[in-house]
Amino acid sequence: MIDAFASWMLQFGALSWLGTTPATILAMSLVAVAIFIFVALNALVLVYVERKVSAFMQVRLGPMRVGPMGTLQTVADALKLLLKEDIIPRFADPILFRVGPWIILLASFVAFAAVPFSPGWVPADMSIGLFYVVSISSVVVIGIVMSGWASNNKWSLYGAMRSAAQIVSYEIPVGLSLLAAVAVVGTLNLQEIIAAQAGVGNLFHWIPIPFPNWYIFHSPFLFLAGCIYLIAATAEVNRTPFDIPESESELVAGFMTEYSGIRWALFFLSEYANAAVVALLTAIVFLGGWQSPFADLAGARFGMISLTVLALIWTIFVKYKVKRLSIYPIGTILALTVIAWLFPAFAIWLATPGLVWIAIKGGVVIFLLMWFRWTFPRLRVDQLMYLSWKVLLPIALINLAGVAVWMWLTGAISLVG
Amino acid sequence: MSEVIFWVIWVLVVISAMIVAYSKNLIYSVFSLLATFVGVAAIYIFLNADFIAVTQIVIYVGGILVLLIFGIMLTNRIAVAKINQSSFQTSLGMVVVGAVFVILVITILGQSWPVLAESMDFDSTVGKIGTLLFGDYLILFEVASILLLGALIGAATLARKEL
Amino acid sequence: MNHLESYLILSALLFSLGLYTVITRKNGVAILMGIELILNAANINFVAFSKFVTHQVEGHLMAIFIIMLAAAEAAVALAIILNLYNDQGNINVDEADALKR
Amino acid sequence: MGYFKNIGDSITTLITGMKVTMGYFVRAKEHVTLQYPDEKWPNPERNIGVGELDTYNVIRSKLHVDIDDCIGCKKCERACPVNCITIDTLKTDKGEDIGTTKLGTQKRLLVTRFTIDMTECMYCDLCTFPCPEECIYMTPDYRFERGDNKEVQVTNVERWRDRNNLIYEYSTVPKTEVDRRLQIIADAEAVKAAALEKARVAAEASATATPKPAENREITPGSGEEQAHE
Structure with a gap:
C-alpha cells in the first residue's frame, strides 16, 4: 500500500519533484499519522460509547451535558487531561517513569501496521501479519512493568506484576485459538486469511443453511476457537472481567496509580487502541474481515430477506415476551430490504467487500467487549490463572486437534501424503 | 534510506547492549535489554528473516524479558526504584573480553567468506521453515518440545516453596 | 547493510559484551542477561550466514531452536535463582559457595 | 466431572447475566431515574389534615x-x-x-x-x-x-x-436604605449625647467649685446615662 500510495502521489505535478525514496518516506509518514489520528479518534469515540453503553446497562443516561447527548464530553475530558499538571513522584525513577507510557502506546500503535482495513488497504502487507500483531501486543507488558516499577509505589508494582503474569499466561490460549484458524487457511498473511473467507456456503460445511464462509461458521471447533480467542484477548488487553492489574477496589489503579494528565491519557489511548486491535483481529480471523456477508447481487437480496424474516421473528418474540412492540429494528431492515430489491446498485454495494464491513464487525466485537465489561464481576487472581491454564489451554489444545480431524473429515486434508 | 536505518539500528543495538553490560543500575540494564532485543529483531528483518524477527519479539520480549524482570522483582527488597548491582574483576574482564573481541574481528575481517553473488530475497520464510520443521527436522522438533516440557515442569518444581 | 561483515561485527560486539556481563557481574539475573546477549549474537550469525552464504533456511531453524533453548534455560535458571535467594538472602553468585566450605 | 460442571455452570450463569444487562440496555429509557433539573416530580395534592383552613x-x-x-x-x-x-x-x-x-x-x-x-x-x-x-x-x-x-x-x-x-x-x-436610616438615628443619638455631655460638663464645672469625694461621682445620674448611651 505504501508503494502504491507513493507512486500515486508522484503522479501530481506539484509532487513529482520528489524522488521515489522521499515519496515513500512521505507516504509512510502520512500513513503513520493517519493511523495515529485513527487511534486518537478511536479512543475519543469509544470512551463516549462505553460510557453510554455502561449507563444504559446500569439504567442511567450517562453523559448528557456537554454537547448534544453529551457527545463532546470526551473532548472536554481530553482537554482537561492535556491541561492537567504533570506530576512525577519524587522517589520515582525519572527516566523509566517517562518512557513507560510511550512504550505501551507505541506497542499498541504499531500493531495497526499489519491490519488490513479494506482490500489492498493495509499499511504493511506482511506474510506473517497475524503473528506480528500477536507478538507486538505482548510488548505492552514491558511498558506496563516499566511504569509500574518506576512509580515506586506498591500498588503500581502489584498491578504491573499481575498484569505481566496475566498477559504472558493468556498469550498461549490466544496463540492456540488463532492457530486453529491458521491451520485451516494455511497462511499467516491477514489479507489472504480474509480472502479465503469469501462467499457463502453451508453452515459448518454440512448443515444446509446458507451462511457466509467465515471461519466462525466453518466448523464447531473454529466457533469454539473464536470464543476462546475472545475470552483470552479480553484478558490480554486487561479489560473487565480480567482487569485485575488495575482493579480499583484492590489496587488503587494498578500500574497507573501515580500517573496523571497527559501520561495517563496515553494509557487510555493505548487501552482503547488495544481493544480496537483485538476487535479487528477477531473480525479478520473469525468474522471474514472486510468480506461482505452476501456473495453477490442475488445473495444480497436473499440475505436481506432472511434478515427481515429474522427481525420479524425477533419482533414477535419481543412483543410476546415483554408486551411491547419496537418497530425500529424491523422498520430499518425492511426499508433496507426494499431498497436492496428496488435498487440493484445498493445490493451490489452491499455485496462488495470494503471498509464498512470490517467497521461493522469490529464494532460488534467492541460492543461485545463492553457488554462483558459491564456485566461480569472481576475475577480473583487465582481464578484468572485457573481459567487460563486449566480451562482455556486444554480446551484450546483439544480444539486444535479437533480442527485437524474436522479438516480430515471434510476432505480438506488427507492422511496419505 | 534502508542503509541509514540499518546503521541507526546497529548503533542502537550496540549502545543498549553496552548499557546492559556497564550500567550500575540493574533496572536500567534489564530495560535496555528490551532495546537490544527489539533492535536485533529489526536486524533479522534486514536479513529477510521475518519469522525469526517476530519470534524474537514474542519469546524474548514477551517471555524471557518478563521472566528476568520477575526475577529481579522477586529477589530484591524494593524500597526505591533503583537497584544497584556490583561488578568484580572488571579490569581483568575487560582485558579478556577485549582480547576475545579483537580475535573475533581479526578472524571476521581476515576471512574471505564464500558469499554468494545473487542476493536472496525470500518472499516469506514461514512456509520453508514449516516444511523443514515438520519434515527433515521433525525429530529435533519433538526433542525440543520434550525439552520445553521438562523445563516447564522443572522450573515449576524448583520454584515451589516446599521443594 | 549488504555486507556479511557488518552483521558479524555486530554479533562479535554483542558476544563480547555478553561475555563481559557474564564474567564481571555478581548478580545472577545480570549474568542471565549476559547469556541472552551471547545467544542473540549466535542467532545473528546463523541468520546472516543463512542469508549470505547458504541461501537456505536451515540457519533460521537453528535460530528458532536457540530461541527455544533460551526460553527453557531462562525459566530453569530463574527458578534456581529464586531458590538461591530463599537460601542465602541475595543472588550474588560469588557468595554461593556453600559446597566449597 | 466437577470440572465440566464448573465450566457448564459458568457458561449458563454468564449468559444469564448478559441477558439481564442486555435487557436493561435495550429498555434503559423506560427505567431511567428522573433527570431532576430538567424533569420535576409533580407535587402531591393530598390533604394531610392539619387545621381547618x-x-x-x-x-x-x-x-x-x-x-x-x-x-x-x-x-x-x-x-x-x-x-x-x-x-x-x-x-x-x-x-x-x-x-x-x-x-x-x-x-x-x-x-x-x-x-x-x-x-x-x-x-x-x-x-x-x-x-x-x-x-x-x-x-x-x-x-x-x-x-x-x-x-x-x-x-x-x-x-x-x-x-x-x-x-x-x-x-x-436595600442595605443602603437601612444604612441611611441607621445613620440618621446615630446622628440623632450623637446630637443627644453631645447635649448630655455638655450638660454633664456644666454640672462638673459647678461641682469643682464645691469638691466632693470621688466615689460618689460614679453614681451620679448623668454618668450612668452616658454609659447607657454607649
Missing part, C-alpha cells in the same frame, strides 16, 4: 413569608421553638407611609431583616398561627436550590453556617 392544608416543605404583608410584630420569631427566624425592625419616621398589608393594617415598622434558617427549621408550623397578617406560611415547594447569592444581612457566624445557601432573606429593604 385550606391554606394550612399543604405539605410542609418550606417556610415562606409574604414580606409585603409583614408588620414586623415578631410573634413568629417568639413562637419558633428552634429560633430559626430572625427579625430586625426599624421605626419609621413620623408620618411616613410604607404601605398597608393585604388585611388593611397600616405598617409601622420597617422590616430590615427577616431571615429563616431552613437548616434549623423543623417544619412544626407553629409560627404560622400567631401571625396576625397571615403572611408566614408553609409551602409545598420542596426545592431548596437557589442560584442567586442574595446579600444576606447576617453575622459572620451565620454566614459560615449558610454555606449551604439555606438561610433565606425575605426583607426587601
